[in-house]
Amino acid sequence: MINQYTMVPLHIDGDEPGALLERRSFLAAALKAAGAAALLALPGKGLTTDLHPPETTYTVQEIIDLILKEIPGAPFAHTVDTIKSGNAGQKVTGIVTTMFATIKVIEDAAGMNANFIIAHEPTFYNHEDDIHWVLHNEVLKKKQDLLQQHQIAIWRFHDYWHSHLPDGIGYGVLKMAGWLPYYQPDKKMVQLPPLSLKELLLQLKKNLAINHMRVIGDPDQICERIALLPGAAGGQRQILLAENEKPDVLIVGEVHEWETAEYIRDARQLGSKISLIVLGHGVSEEPGMAWLVEWLGPKLPGLPINHLASGDPFIWA
């Protein structure tokens, strides 16, 4: 699998344990700050030059640079975290964070007067965002036109967010799942108070706002050691973690069915108790892009920053 996912240790400092991630909008606070800034910025009011005027002074590149200062080893020589639309010098009117910059997310961002989307996953339907991956792709062309029309910049924040300490996605998921008290940075497993697989599924559905999941396992089986790999880490990493750690449950976003799903099915038919929960790719990592609002907001005073969940693309029939 090409989608690189690195589970780095989560250092949990000063965060309220066990709370659900509140999808808190910074819009109200941001507007207040922007209003105050507008007053300060009135001509002739003697605005000091070292005060960063908040309303229109961040460019896309300045925001990216500000983020990269927090990422160990950044900038990376090779990364998919590039600007997919718009340009680096563009003045940012507002930020939307999301998993996928779908047509709806783009339109909603434009409607909020936010012209910078920070998306965790590709914009153009392949990991490298190669716009020639499928030649004469009319859907892709229309998406580019829409982005051009609204003058919206998109930056992918994937490799860097996973490389943050703690992993921005992993931390967001643990927080929203209510599992921060059960995670220890030096352990690869989340150690939960024992509960049945059925109870675990209900808890995940409620806390992560997921309607449907695919599962291999016995609903009545008791679980406590949880391996959490949101996103599409690929069969090799998923199976390696299962083999090394022997968790009760492996929770992932997406699988190759011929890899991890068949491995788990065989393991169980051979007598292992390991279960698999497939959350869905987007919904499994969305909490990490919601947490980005909390993480980034205070670094950009006065700039509206909101999370728009791109949501599950599927209906289940």
Added chain:
Amino acid sequence: MINQYTMVPLHIDGDEPGALLERRSFLAAALKAAGAAALLALPGKGLTTDLHPPETTYTVQEIIDLILKEIPGAPFAHTVDTIKSGNAGQKVTGIVTTMFATIKVIEDAAGMNANFIIAHEPTFYNHEDDIHWVLHNEVLKKKQDLLQQHQIAIWRFHDYWHSHLPDGIGYGVLKMAGWLPYYQPDKKMVQLPPLSLKELLLQLKKNLAINHMRVIGDPDQICERIALLPGAAGGQRQILLAENEKPDVLIVGEVHEWETAEYIRDARQLGSKISLIVLGHGVSEEPGMAWLVEWLGPKLPGLPINHLASGDPFIWA
């Protein structure tokens, strides 16, 4: 996606149109033939040398060679269709065809005294069946031990079966779906009598014996032009077919969610009517391995050959 799938023209000659694929067991007929052969083979009965004694005289390699004679361009220089377990010279007591040689399929084959499994997909959880893909894989080791214990040979029949004319998987699916009358070899689309997406889902569930599907689309929308790509063809092929043919519905086995699912979601949000049905990888191609019994049986008189469906690994929660 590494799983090569080639949709080759289906030449439909002399097959009863529209019939559901009857999962006909050749066991009864085969046992009769084997009994007759046993009589013929009694010592001193003067068995003629040009009569191929049916009960134990096929080796794994002889059966593979017999199959490859029917595949254009075979043998291929590069193919994943290799022997995964057992050996080429092994005498075959019976054949089981399946999608995945799961632990249960192996045990059931052993219980039927069939020592040759022809599987469409990998045995060891990766496309190349590299047994070192995940080091110290205990599940894989136990599977090898079980295969050794029962002296079972496994051969993968993937690239060659897709290269058969007609594509063995595609033909099996069309047959079981009841769509042979609606397929024309020179067209890439299946042209169905108009029906709603909801009706199409019910028809697929019933005819292909599938319990659950993931869908992007409007259940009430009328469909007639169907793009059928069972298995995991990869986003590039799936999207290319969608772009080139503009079907009402794209039906696949498995997707990368960040590729085809997001492409379809965006296409619809841009006003396209295209829908996506994700059947599940195994169940989407299983009919092609069921059809293999009908195709191969008459070529191996006297040898028991049966299909065992490996089935959907998931429960849906």
